Amino acid sequence: MSDKKKYTNIGRSVPKLDAVEKATGKAVYPQDTNLPGMLYGKILWSKHPHAEILKVDTTEAQKLPGVKAVITAKDMPPTKLGFAQDNPPLKGDKVRSLRDEVAAVAAVDEDTAEKALEMIKVKYKPLPPVFDPEEAMKEGAPQIHAEAKGNRNKLHYAFEYGDVDAARAASDVVVKHRFKLPWVKHCCLAPYSCVARWDESGKLTMYSPTQIPFLYQRDLANILQMPSSKIRVIQPTIGGAFGSKLDLYPNEVICAVLAKKAGQPVLLTYTREEEFKCTPSRQPVIADIEMGAKKDGTLTFRDVFFILDNGAYTSWGATIPYVLMNSVTSLYKCQNIRFDTAIIYTNNMYSGAMRGYGNPQGTFVVERMMDILAEKLGLDALELRLKNCNQPNEVTPQGFKVTTCGLRECLETVAQRLDWKNKRNKGQKETGTLRRGVGLASYIHVGGGARVYRSDGCGAIVKVDDFGHVTLITGSTEIGTGTETVLAQITAEELGVHAEDVTVVNDDSAIKPWDVGIHASRTTFIAGNAAREAAAKVKAEILKTASELLEEPENKLEINDRKVYPKKNPEKTLEIGKVIRKAHFRQHGQAFMAEAFYDPPTEMEDEDYRGNISVTYGFGTQGAEVEVDTETGQVRVLKMVIANDVGRAINPMLLEAQLEGGLSMGVGYALLEKLVVEKGEVLNPSFLDYKMPTVKDMPPVEIVLIETDDPGGPYGAKGIAESGTIPTAAAIGNAVANALGLHLFELPMQPEVVLKAVKAKLAKRD
Amino acid sequence: MMKHRLNLRVNKQDFEVFVKPKTTLVDLLRDELGLTGTNKGCGTGECGACTVLMNGNAVNSCLVLAVEADGAEITTIEGLASEGRLDPLQQAFVDEGAIQCGFCTPGMILVAKDFLEKNPQLREEDYKTAISGNLCRCTGYVKIVKAIKKVAEGE
Numbered sequence: 001m002s003d004k005k006k007y008t009n010i011g012r013s014v015p016k017l018d019a020v021e022k023a024t025g026k027a028v029y030p031q032d033t034n035l036p037g038m039l040y041g042k043i044l045w046s047k048h049p050h051a052e053i054l055k056v057d058t059t060e061a062q063k064l065p066g067v068k069a070v071i072t073a074k075d076m077p078p079t080k081l082g083f084a085q086d087n088p089p090l091k092g093d094k095v096r097s098l099r100d101e102v103a104a105v106a107a108v109d110e111d112t113a114e115k116a117l118e119m120i121k122v123k124y125k126p127l128p129p130v131f132d133p134e135e136a137m138k139e140g141a142p143q144i145h146a147e148a149k150g151n152r153n154k155l156h157y158a159f160e161y162g163d164v165d166a167a168r169a170a171s172d173v174v175v176k177h178r179f180k181l182p183w184v185k186h187c188c189l190a191p192y193s194c195v196a197r198w199d200e201s202g203k204l205t206m207y208s209p210t211q212i213p214f215l216y217q218r219d220l221a222n223i224l225q226m227p228s229s230k231i232r233v234i235q236p237t238i239g240g241a242f243g244s245k246l247d248l249y250p251n252e253v254i255c256a257v258l259a260k261k262a263g264q265p266v267l268l269t270y271t272r273e274e275e276f277k278c279t280p281s282r283q284p285v286i287a288d289i290e291m292g293a294k295k296d297g298t299l300t301f302r303d304v305f306f307i308l309d310n311g312a313y314t315s316w317g318a319t320i321p322y323v324l325m326n327s328v329t330s331l332y333k334c335q336n337i338r339f340d341t342a343i344i345y346t347n348n349m350y351s352g353a354m355r356g357y358g359n360p361q362g363t364f365v366v367e368r369m370m371d372i373l374a375e376k377l378g379l380d381a382l383e384l385r386l387k388n389c390n391q392p393n394e395v396t397p398q399g400f401k402v403t404t405c406g407l408r409e410c411l412e413t414v415a416q417r418l419d420w421k422n423k424r425n426k427g428q429k430e431t432g433t434l435r436r437g438v439g440l441a442s443y444i445h446v447g448g449g450a451r452v453y454r455s456d457g458c459g460a461i462v463k464v465d466d467f468g469h470v471t472l473i474t475g476s477t478e479i480g481t482g483t484e485t486v487l488a489q490i491t492a493e494e495l496g497v498h499a500e501d502v503t504v505v506n507d508d509s510a511i512k513p514w515d516v517g518i519h520a521s522r523t524t525f526i527a528g529n530a531a532r533e534a535a536a537k538v539k540a541e542i543l544k545t546a547s548e549l550l551e552e553p554e555n556k557l558e559i560n561d562r563k564v565y566p567k568k569n570p571e572k573t574l575e576i577g578k579v580i581r582k583a584h585f586r587q588h589g590q591a592f593m594a595e596a597f598y599d600p601p602t603e604m605e606d607e608d609y610r611g612n613i614s615v616t617y618g619f620g621t622q623g624a625e626v627e628v629d630t631e632t633g634q635v636r637v638l639k640m641v642i643a644n645d646v647g648r649a650i651n652p653m654l655l656e657a658q659l660e661g662g663l664s665m666g667v668g669y670a671l672l673e674k675l676v677v678e679k680g681e682v683l684n685p686s687f688l689d690y691k692m693p694t695v696k697d698m699p700p701v702e703i704v705l706i707e708t709d710d711p712g713g714p715y716g717a718k719g720i721a722e723s724g725t726i727p728t729a730a731a732i733g734n735a736v737a738n739a740l741g742l743h744l745f746e747l748p749m750q751p752e753v754v755l756k757a758v759k760a761k762l763a764k765r766d
Numbered sequence: 767m768m769k770h771r772l773n774l775r776v777n778k779q780d781f782e783v784f785v786k787p788k789t790t791l792v793d794l795l796r797d798e799l800g801l802t803g804t805n806k807g808c809g810t811g812e813c814g815a816c817t818v819l820m821n822g823n824a825v826n827s828c829l830v831l832a833v834e835a836d837g838a839e840i841t842t843i844e845g846l847a848s849e850g851r852l853d854p855l856q857q858a859f860v861d862e863g864a865i866q867c868g869f870c871t872p873g874m875i876l877v878a879k880d881f882l883e884k885n886p887q888l889r890e891e892d893y894k895t896a897i898s899g900n901l902c903r904c905t906g907y908v909k910i911v912k913a914i915k916k917v918a919e920g921e
Contacts, residue, residue, distance in 0.1 A: 015860050022868025023856040023875065025803015025843035032802035187903045189807045189815055189869035239805070239869035240903055272808040480867030480904050653863040657909055661866065664906030687812035687901060695894045695907040724906075 190239020459513025662724015
């Protein structure tokens with residue numbers, strides 16, 4: 001960058017501020033909580049995927065010594081959870097999936113709680129279930145919610161732009177395919193755990209790993225029918241989130257109600273099996289997609305219909321088309337778009353938010369089709385993308401106002417690092433049963449917040465004490481990604497101190513200002529701008545006092561390395577702490593603190609899904625080189641390349657760490673991970689049977705950071721935390737297709753899937 | 767249920783404890799001794815988060831019954847730093863960005879410790895084998911491998 005200033009903190013790979021606590025085992029996760037009198041909670045899950053509950057008898061369980069509370073739907077307020085308000089925390093009249101909560105127990109230890117669960121007698125009247133969303137859509141299918149006709153969720157996402165039918169007629173080439181993508185799991189290493197504690201005045205404190213402390217506080221108040229001012233949310237160290245804690249779920253409500261009934265604090269921790277079976281998963285989709293182009297490669301139209309298995313209740317999974325739509329409407333330029341969805345209730349577990357929020361699904365479908373389209377056109381897949389590449393200052397069909405855009409550079413960088421010219425087009429040498437190929441895929445994602453709620457804001461309070469120590473109180477949450485370190489760097493840069501001088505407070509709703517939550521890759525951008533604004537206000541006050549002391553006008557002063565000095569006379573320095581003490585310990589003294597609330601200049605999408613929801617958009621490309629064994633169906637990723645438009649790297653090390661971690665999740669999505677769900681039951685609820693990547697599955701990665709210096713971002717930064725996951729499966733899928741000369745339409749590309757396709761191709765040839 | 771008495775040495779401190787026959791080492795460490803740095807990710811020996819050193823060998827403490835640890839010498843993550851100085855592996859994990867949510871970190875560090883002590887001549891492929899039984903969802907393992915390599919090569 002030509003205007004690259006000399007920064008003290010920005011662009012520096014500062015180790016995570018919480019890393020030492022974590023490396024020494026001192027970090028306290030919710031499951032480490034130990035309060036006086038604390039009990040252990042357990043949930044009784046349904047025995048049927050679909051049934052009426054005739055009777056729940058807890059008499060025996062209540063008599064067991066050590067049991068302090070047993071609750072059923074009768075102990076619950078009549079309110080329901082979720083975006084569609086269809087999920088009672090404990091089910092009273094009906095169960096709709098095997099992960100339905102029927103009763104719960106709090107006891108002095110886990111053994112007693114488990115024993116008590118076995119003593120609860122539930123009488124069910126089984127109802128016919130339905131597990132396949134396409135079956136559930138048919139007339140006469142079992143009705144899961146009385147008010148949802150044809151099992152259709154009332155949420156419906158449809159978008160239309162241009163004239164798709166005319167564009168189809170005018171296309172030289174049209175391709176159409178169906179894709180099927182699986183249920184996958186977040187696999188947070190820490191099983192979900194929370195603690196509830198009521199005090200004598202009726203106030204509730206929740207120790208929760210939530211990603212949305214303030215929405216959580218509001219939702220919990222609504223469901224418990226109490227004022228939110230009586231709920232305090234403390235966020236202990238969070239052992240993995242990835243979107244899995246983006247909603248308020250029944251377990252936390254149950255924990256609170258158990259604690260109230262028992263009159264003692266309750267810890268409720270899932271087992272790994274419960275974590276697999278009972279927490280919401282990434283939404284599986286069936287996509288019918290049709291795309292067209294002119295002979296010269298100009299994209300003409302996209303026509304897409306997604307069927308989403310919602311499971312039995314509505315959490316954020318049902319709303320993923322909101323983001324899924326982005327890749328369909330806005331990744332590469334295309335002027336005629338039709339997008340439609342059917343979100344269908346089934347008797348499966350319900351789905352939720354997961355890193356990328358629908359974008360990995362959407363990008364997989366669109367980017368696989370770009371390769372298929374290129375093949376049909378006889379064009380190079382890279383050339384097709386470059387021809388239709390997004391550009392700075394473009395407005396997409398959904399009304400996204402692109403500001404900076406490094407996509408062209410990302411595509412070219414990845415192609416160069418993959419040796420695209422030689423490896424893609426000339427074909428690679430075959431060795432026995434091994435075939436090699438290369439492929440690439442890009443993404444567009446929000447990079448400057450996401451106005452999906454009426455507020456996309458975040459508050460910040462900055463104070464500087466008498467010794468120049470800085471405290472940043474931020475509304476945002478640390479889920480392991482390193483946001484608190486990045487925010488400390490931004491604050492420190494603005495105040496002329498070092499990131500290590502900044503203490504970040506971000507874990508208590510009673511202290512920190514409001515934030516919508518840690519999602520949509522928004523924290524560096526939104527919380528960063530808030531922190532910077534608050535720090536700038538304090539800095540102005542410091543300079544004002546320093547100006548009196550140094551007898552120099554404020555605009556002639558510099559603040560750097562914990563000192564204030566005249567620009568022209570850097571020898572004449574004053575320590576920041578000294579400036580503050582001078583202003584503090586005098587008559588009419590002052591304290592140095594300021595607050596800011598940054599709410600980005602964006603708009604919510606209207607009812608037609610148009611609106612500029614983000615200040616800026618993130619772009620990037622991933623490339624894969626793979627080797628496929630045609631005898632075993634095994635896909636080996638030899639190398640991955642990531643080129644990302646990051647705006648500005650505030651902390652290159654932590655930024656790379658986000659991309660690497662995201663990519664490993666994408667590799668799992670591409671090749672390994674699938675929850676096997678049969679008749680509503682998860683058949684592989686363990687790390688042994690559900691294969692998430694180990695170190696051995698992680699390919700070598702090359703990362704190139706493209707800095708476009710976004711004018712809206714703090715020091716030019718864009719959000720990137722989800723981006724590592726988004727295009728990975730598509731890039732690997734395209735490389736596999738290049739290696740084998742055939743196309744796969746499902747994930748994961750496990751050996752049996754690959755082998756089946758290879759055999760089918762051979763059979764065709766014979 | 768009858769409880770068993772056992773004596774063990776944890777982080778160079780002697781303990782006498784009474785446990786149920788079914789109590790696992792991880793639960794003993796966490797619930798009885800308050801050493802919550804040992805994290806329980808699965809309870810079935812599949813994720814490695816609860817790794818500790820038992821008589822100098824890395825073990826999944828969820829697969830060890832507490833009674834089996836009678837007379838044993840245990841090192842948990844809390845016992846690794848001495849006199850306020852981090853173990854080189856802990857320091858490398860911090861400096862190289864190998865820690866995100868941190869839940870796998872104690873197990874990763876202890877497994878690496880075990881392997882490096884026994885096999886000082888390891889190559890990169892060997893460190894990978896060493897930690898292949900320990901799962902991490904945040905990092906993609908890249909920086910973890912880098913941190914271990916840094917210590918192995920004495921940088």
